[in-house]
Each structure stands twice: as structure tokens, then as C-alpha cells.
Amino acid sequence: MLNRAELPGALYTAEQSRALDRTAIEQFGIPGFRLMQRAGHAAFVELMAHWPGLRRLTVAVGSGNNGGDGLIMAGLARQQGLEVQVLVVRDHFEDGLQGEALSAWQWAQAVGVELTRWQPGLKLQGEVLVDALLGTGLTGPVRGESAELIAQLNRSTRPVLAVDIPSGLCSDTGRVLGVAVRADLTLTFIALKQGLLTHEGVDHCGQVLFDSLMLPDEVYEEVAMSAFRTDRDDLAKLLPPRRRSSHKGQFGHVMVVGGDHGMGGAALMAAEAAARSGAGLVSLATRPEHVTAALTRAPEVMVAGVNSGQDIQPLLARPDVLVVGPGLGQSAWADQLLQQALNTGLPLVLDADALNLLAHRNLAGREHDWILTPHPGEAARMLGWETHEVQQDRFAAVRALQARFGGTVVLKGAGSLSCDGDAVHLCSAGNPGMACGGMGDVLSGIIGALRAQRLSAVDAARAGVYAHARAADLCAADQGERGLLATDLIARVRRVLSSLD
CATH class of the missing domain: 3.40.1190.20 (Ribokinase)
Structure with missing residues (x-):
């Protein structure tokens, strides 16, 4: 099994990453919510390994699957007795949830997680900040309250863990789409996104770790990769060693x-x-x-x-x-x-x-x-x-x-x-x-x-x-x-x- 500190050799685009996800769910029968639970758990384990004395946590979540991963993290943190602040950028956040992200919110709510509507000037309470705001589906510049929240995260002197990808970064090119989170640690899942390792991605990801979420090797055989990483x-x-002669x-x-x-x-x-x-x-x-x-x-x-x-x-x-x-x-x-x-x-x-x-x-x-x-x-x-x-x-x-x-x-x-x-x-x-x-x-x-x-x-x-x-x-x-x-x-x-x- 690949150690998280060891990055794989295969690199993927966002669309190829989504194809791997679909293949795991549709062809290999792995429920999407189980993958989300694995992602949230892996991120929480990494969080506690890097900041073992953590008592207070702030998690910024969006309404997509990236936000669902963050909600799982928040629920796990709550179960471990941490003080958890979960920030959302609009009223009626729950109305936009569907599929696995909705299941993640229902589970997190059941273990005591509450949502806080973010507003400019709101104090970030966590000793560590988790970015689970925007995922790989972003195609245009980040605007509005999401951009303002990202700016606030970047102004903070506290460490940031990005879930899958720093919000605002293009996972295909490493280009910042208007504004992007500057993370100290990025844990990416299922596929190593090529944009994390080039151009502005190297300024925004911090240390990059990878977790396959226990996908079988056969899943990766079904989807073409975009590039290879030399190591x-x-x-x-x-x-190879030279001959003596x-x-x-x-x-x-x-x-x-x-x-x-x-x-x-x-x-x-x-x-x-x-x-x-x-x-x-x-x-x-x-x-x-x-x-x-x-x-x-x-x-x-x-x-x-x-x-x-x-x-x-x-x-x-x-x-x-x-x-x-x-x-x-x-x-x-x-x-x-x-x-x-x-x-x-x-x-x-x-x-x-x-x-x-x-x-x-x-x-x-x-x-x-x-x-x-x-x-x-x-x-x-x-x-x-x-x-x-x-x-x-x-x-x-x-x-x-x-x-x-x-x-x-x-x-x-x-x-x-x-x-x-x-x-x-x-x-x-x-x-x-x-x-x-x-x-x-x-x-x-x-x-x-x-x-x-x-x-x-x-x-x-x-x-x-x-x-x-x-x-x-x-x-x-x-x-x-x-x-x-x-x-x-x-x-x-x-x-x-x-x-x-």
C-alpha cells in the first residue's frame, strides 16, 4: 500500500479524476458516501498527525463533494472533543446539498456539528484552518463571498490544510483562478492532480500528500492518465550500475x-x-x-x-x-x-x-x-x-x-x-x-x-x-x-x- 508521503507516478486531470471516481462507484460497487467517509477520515488523521495538540478547528465548507469531505472531518473532530467552527458562505446552505454531500451533512449534524454563516470580519476560531470550500470542478474565477473568505484564510497566520486541492486553484494547470487558498498541507485523493505540482500550484499547496482511498488497482487500469511524474x-x-569491464x-x-x-x-x-x-x-x-x-x-x-x-x-x-x-x-x-x-x-x-x-x-x-x-x-x-x-x-x-x-x-x-x-x-x-x-x-x-x-x-x-x-x-x-x-x-x-x- 502506498505511503501517503510517497506520491504516485501517475498524474491526472480533473475529468480523469472524476472518471476514476465514477468507475469505482459504478463498476466496482464502492458507494460514493463510503469514499467520502474515507476521504474525511484520512484528512482528519493527517490533521491530527501534523498538529497533535489541536483543540479548536475551523472548517470552511462548500456545497459540493469537497465540502462533504470537510463535514466528515468536522464530525470526527466533534466526536474527539474538539471545538469545531464550520463556516459556509451563504444562507440556506443545506438547500444546495445533494447526494453524498447531503449524507455527510446529515451525519455531521447528528454528531453535533453546527453551521456558521460566514460574514466579513467574522473571527476564525480554529488553531488550524481546513479548506474544503471549492473542489476540482471550478472552471472560472472565484468571486463574491467565496473569494472574500479565501482572502481571510490567507491573511491568517494559522496553518491551513487543504482537502483534495486548495480552493481557487485549477487542478489541470496549476493556475490561480482569481484567488486561491495558500495551504501548508494538501491531502489529495484518488488521483494526483497534475496542477498541484506545477506553475502556481507549488506556491499554494504546501506539502502534498496522496491517499488512494483504498481503490483497487483495477480501477486505475480503466482510466487513461494525463502525465507521468519522474522520481x-x-x-x-x-x-543501472556499470559493468566492471x-x-x-x-x-x-x-x-x-x-x-x-x-x-x-x-x-x-x-x-x-x-x-x-x-x-x-x-x-x-x-x-x-x-x-x-x-x-x-x-x-x-x-x-x-x-x-x-x-x-x-x-x-x-x-x-x-x-x-x-x-x-x-x-x-x-x-x-x-x-x-x-x-x-x-x-x-x-x-x-x-x-x-x-x-x-x-x-x-x-x-x-x-x-x-x-x-x-x-x-x-x-x-x-x-x-x-x-x-x-x-x-x-x-x-x-x-x-x-x-x-x-x-x-x-x-x-x-x-x-x-x-x-x-x-x-x-x-x-x-x-x-x-x-x-x-x-x-x-x-x-x-x-x-x-x-x-x-x-x-x-x-x-x-x-x-x-x-x-x-x-x-x-x-x-x-x-x-x-x-x-x-x-x-x-x-x-x-x-x-x-x-
């Missing part, structure tokens, strides 16, 4: 191309990350002015100074994978180097200015074996969108990028996504300390090294994204997030990819 187990499967020729040769004037460090970080990520050989093609510095910092990297596309051409016969873009710039020199790389037909990892050059050229890429790694701003330029359009539905954006440019696309950001056209993979690791220059350069080197070690493009992308984010989490755990540098990750990545952390 440590995936990394171990993709990178291994040699460098078996682990590929990565060449990093980039480092225009004033940006040599970007290309060097990518090369060093590739070397630390297990590539058999790593070379660097950069401006001649950067050769000495590169050799001084990373003598294991073979460095060549190139002044033009003609200079790099003879070097391109040796590598197995090219990483193009770190510090590349958008000059004529950069354009020539990118064109030569495209002409090789080798597997490519394209980042930074290589992506900007692609956007300017409007190149479709179905014939290329490449991995593209844009951040939201670069993705917007590539698609001709605004950055906020990319962010408001990152799943749609990564699929649109892949449909237009082919290959595999990594859309970086909170909850980075990798897509090869068949599946989307989400990385839930990582932290805000990664919001600094050079992180993308290190990532491109990691992905390039994994591609050179004969991982498929999508596996190299998703494993590289996870290893990069996990290394950042380990660094932050040691010394904090603020002031984290991209180069801090490089030694940790080595340990992550060796399954030592």
Missing part, C-alpha cells in the same frame, strides 16, 4: 558548442556538468579567448578555439551528441556554429540562444533528433505567444512546442515538463534557489551526457531534469536556497546519478 526509482531503472568508449562523447565573448562560463559549466554526469569524453568548442580558462578549470575537457563555422566543421566528426547554446549569443558566429551542428544529423541538445535562433529562423524540426530546453520566455518566442500564455497552461504549451518543432521538449520552470509527443513527464523536485543564472547551462550538459550514454531522448530529458532538480534540493538542504549557484549542483549531480543520494 528516484525511474532514475535507478534508467541508469566498462570503458570510456561505451559512454559517449559530448561536445558543447557555445561561449561567445563574455559568456564563456556558460559553455564551460555545461561541459563540466556533462563530464560529471558520466559522459565518456567531453569536448568544448568555444571562442579562442576562453581556451586557457576552460583548461585551467576542467582539464578533463578537450577544448578547441573556433572563430567560424568553418573552424568547427572538422571537429564535428568525433562527438556522439552536441550540446549547442550555452553562452552562444546571436551573432553571425553563433549562427554559423548552429548551422554546422544542424548539418551533422547528430543528436542535439539545444538551449538558450540556440533556441532564440531557431525562433528567429522559424525552423520546424521533425527531421531532427533534438532535445529543446526552453524556459517560459524562450518557449513564448518559439510559439509566438506571450509568456503568461505559456505559464497559464504549461501542459498545453509543451505539447504545442513538441508538435511544432518535433523531437523532445523540456519546458523548464516549477514542475518542469518533458514531452516527446507520446507522453508528458513532470519533475516535482527542485526549489526556488534554482532561480539564478547558469542553471540551464548545467542542465543542458547533464541531458547531453545522458543522451550520449544511450538513453532515449525523452529518457535523457526527464532523467536529466530530475537529477538536476534533486541535486539542487540536496544543496539547499545543506546550506539553504538563497545564494545557491549553478556550479554547486555539479558535484551533487554525480552522487544523484550514482544513486548515492
